[in-house]
Amino acid sequence: xxxxxxxxxxxxxxxxxxxxxxxxxxxxxxxxxxxxxxxxxxxxxxxxxxxxxxxxxxxxxxxxxxxxxxxxxxxxxxxxxxxxxxxxxxxxxxxxxxxxxxxxxxxxxxxxxxxxxxxxxxxxxxxxxxxxxxxxxxxxxxxxxxxxxxxxxxxxxxxxxxxxxxxxxxxxxxxxxxxxxxxxxxxxxxxxxxxxxxxxxxxxxxxxxxxxxxxxxxxxxxxxxxxxxxxxxxxxxxxxxxxxxxxxxxxxxxxxxxxxxxxxxxxxxxxxxxxxxxxxxxxxxxxxxxxxxxxxxxxxxxxxxxxxxxxxxxxxxxxxxxxxxxxxxxxxxxxxxxxxxxxxxxxxxxxxxxxxxxxxxxxxxxxxxxxxxxxxxxxxxxxxxxxxxxxxxxxxxxxx
Ligand code: 3PG
Numbered sequence: 001x002x003x004x005x006x007x008x009x010x011x012x013x014x015x016x017x018x019x020x021x022x023x024x025x026x027x028x029x030x031x032x033x034x035x036x037x038x039x040x041x042x043x044x045x046x047x048x049x050x051x052x053x054x055x056x057x058x059x060x061x062x063x064x065x066x067x068x069x070x071x072x073x074x075x076x077x078x079x080x081x082x083x084x085x086x087x088x089x090x091x092x093x094x095x096x097x098x099x100x101x102x103x104x105x106x107x108x109x110x111x112x113x114x115x116x117x118x119x120x121x122x123x124x125x126x127x128x129x130x131x132x133x134x135x136x137x138x139x140x141x142x143x144x145x146x147x148x149x150x151x152x153x154x155x156x157x158x159x160x161x162x163x164x165x166x167x168x169x170x171x172x173x174x175x176x177x178x179x180x181x182x183x184x185x186x187x188x189x190x191x192x193x194x195x196x197x198x199x200x201x202x203x204x205x206x207x208x209x210x211x212x213x214x215x216x217x218x219x220x221x222x223x224x225x226x227x228x229x230x231x232x233x234x235x236x237x238x239x240x241x242x243x244x245x246x247x248x249x250x251x252x253x254x255x256x257x258x259x260x261x262x263x264x265x266x267x268x269x270x271x272x273x274x275x276x277x278x279x280x281x282x283x284x285x286x287x288x289x290x291x292x293x294x295x296x297x298x299x300x301x302x303x304x305x306x307x308x309x310x311x312x313x314x315x316x317x318x319x320x321x322x323x324x325x326x327x328x329x330x331x332x333x334x335x336x337x338x339x340x341x342x343x344x345x346x347x348x349x350x351x352x353x354x355x356x357x358x359x360x361x362x363x364x365x366x367x368x369x370x371x372x373x374x375x376x377x378x379x380x381x382x383x384x385x386x387x388x389x390x391x392x393x394x395x396x397x398x399x400x
Contacts, residue, residue, distance in 0.1 A: 001390045002166040002397070004042060004141055011107050013052040015137040016042065016168065017154050017386075019144035019370065020057040020075045028074050032357070035146065035370050036078050042143045042168035043083065043110070050107035054136055055079075056093060056116055056154055058147065064120030076112045087112055093119065094132040102136045122153045130157025140393070143168025145175075148386030149374040156389040165393035170370065175387065177367040178378050181346040186311035187213055190343075192303070192334065194219030195317030195350045198242050204316075204379035209252045214310070216261040216303050218295050218319035218330065225250065225262050226292075231283050234268065236292040261306050265296030267320065267327055274324040294320030295330035303334065310343040316379060317350040331355045339364035348375030 018039045023031045030036075046053050062070045076089040090098050093113035101111055116122040121129025130153040134140070140162040142148070147155055148171070159165040167175075181189075191212045193201060198221045208215060217225060220237045227233050228246035253260040263283055268290040269276040280296045281287070295303070307313060315338060319330035332355065338345050339361050347353060348369030356362055369375045377384060 001387070002164075002394050003172050004045060004143075004166045004168050007139070007164055007166050009046060009051045009139060010049045011051065012139055013054065013102065013105060013137045014046055014139045014141050015054050015056060015133065015158065015162065016046070016141040017144045017147075017158070018042075018055055018057045018168075019146040020055075020072065020079075021059050021146065022075060024069075024074060028069060030074055030078055032354075033078050033082075034353075034357075036075060036082060038170050038370055039143050039168070040082060042141065042170060045169065046141075047083075047085075047108060047110075052105040052107060053110045054102060054105075054113060055087075055110065056113045056133065057144070058117040058122065058152075058154075059115050060117075062115060062117050064117070064123070066118045070115055070117075072112055072115050079112065083110075085110065090114055094129065099136065116152075116154050123150070125151055125153045125157050127153075127157060129153045131161050134158045134161035138163045140165040141168050142166075142386055142390055143170045144386070145171045145369070146371040146374050148371075148384040149377040149382075151385040155386040159389040159393045162393070164397060165390050167390055171387075173367070174369055174371065177346050177369075178375075180344060181312055181314045182211055182379070185211075186344065188310050189312045189314070190214040190216065190307055190310040192216040192218070192307075192313065192315040192338070193317055194221065194319050194331070194352075196220035196237060198224045198239055198246060201317070201376065201379075202242075202245065203381075204376055205249055206252070207379060207381040209249065209256055209258050212258055212314075214259045214261065214306055215253060216306055218263060218299070218303070218334070219317050220292070220321075221317070222263050222295075223292055226283055229262075232286055232288065233292055234286045234288055234290040236286070236290075259306070261303060263295045263299040264302055265298040266292045267294035267296055267330070269293050269326070272321070274326055276326075278326055293324075294322075294327040297329075300330055300333045300337070304337045307337055307341055307343075310341055313338055313341060313343045313345045314379075315345070315347045315352055316375065317352060318355055322351075322355055328355075332359055335359045335361050349373075349379075
């Protein structure tokens with residue numbers, strides 16, 4: 001794969017696929033602009049090279065229709081402020097007007113195309129739509145790690161029809177850190193996996209059991225393991241159809257000499273509500289009809305101990321329902337316990353980053369991924385379609 005600094009982009013027109021799928025509140029204000037900030041190094045590099053920059057992104061899931069609330073206008077306003085520079089929002093992402101705008105660009109100009117997903121051709125990976133986008137430039141840059149797991153037109157189609165392709169600095173960082181964490185890690189390597197469903201991380205868990213030295217499981221997904229081992233989990237969320245699977249995963253851990261850590265105590269509540277009555281109980285004593293909503297203090301201490309000698313830690317998923325203060329202690333303790341280690345610490349997916357930002361601890365982690373689903377697919381051991389497309393393109397260039 002080539003990187004943006006390995007190709008000649010000086011004064012050239014670039015199509016840069018970014019992922020500015022940022023959260024907006026009901027007044028369309030951006031509530032977290034991390035994904036916009038993280039593409040600045042690539043944009044600034046291209047500006048230094050006097051390139052003409054066409055940025056393209058999706059926002060939310062408008063399902064092929066023009067949904068005004070899903071316009072990229074708020075993103076463009078934020079980008080202007082961050083760059084201290086004019087950024088023009090195009091009326092669409094394809095069509096005569098956009099082509100004309102692209103043709104008239106001068107070095108240093110930035111155009112942001114309107115939401116790619118306003119066209120059904122984007123998610124359908126329609127070749128015609130991909131060609132229309134590709135016709136805007138000769139050089140395709142992918143700096144959109146968070147959408148690299150989607151085989152969409154702007155992710156896998158456009159690089160087929162452009163002469164040169166390369167990864168931007170954000171994508172480069174994401175892949176480099178992930179490689180250091182999971183493919184060539186300093187050991188012991190510990191994975192901390194939380195969140196609610198075993199089903200959504202089943203393949204990732206399978207894959208991790210072939211690679212890690214220790215696997216820590218928290219969050220509601222631990223309930224399925226606890227129930228599989230015969231504990232009563234009250235009314236807690238459980239995937240009953242996966243009880244056998246949980247047992248098989250535990251068996252695989254033993255077979256591969258991976259030490260598996262599960263909660264030994266938990267915070268339970270009478271209802272899944274912020275002000276419900278709560279208590280801390282050992283996992284053997286969850287009252288009938290109560291809900292497990294966080295790990296308890298003994299579990300926090302056990303998990304902390306397990307992290308002590310780690311040289312690499314990879315973390316995905318919260319330890320409990322941390323969006324409610326009453327059930328946030330386990331996740332917040334995990335933030336500081338991981339941050340306090342001397343390990344290389346990589347975090348991604350789920351709402352894990354939200355917990356870290358909430359704790360103001362972002363700069364105490366080695367790397368926080370911008371990916372959700374894309375990060376989980378890397379954990380599953382998959383090659384992301386967007387990355388494969390760049391590799392294909394690099395091969396093509398080599399043979400030309
Ligand atoms: C994300 O937020 O995970 C990416 O932007 C991909 O969005 P999607 O799940 O709507 O494809």
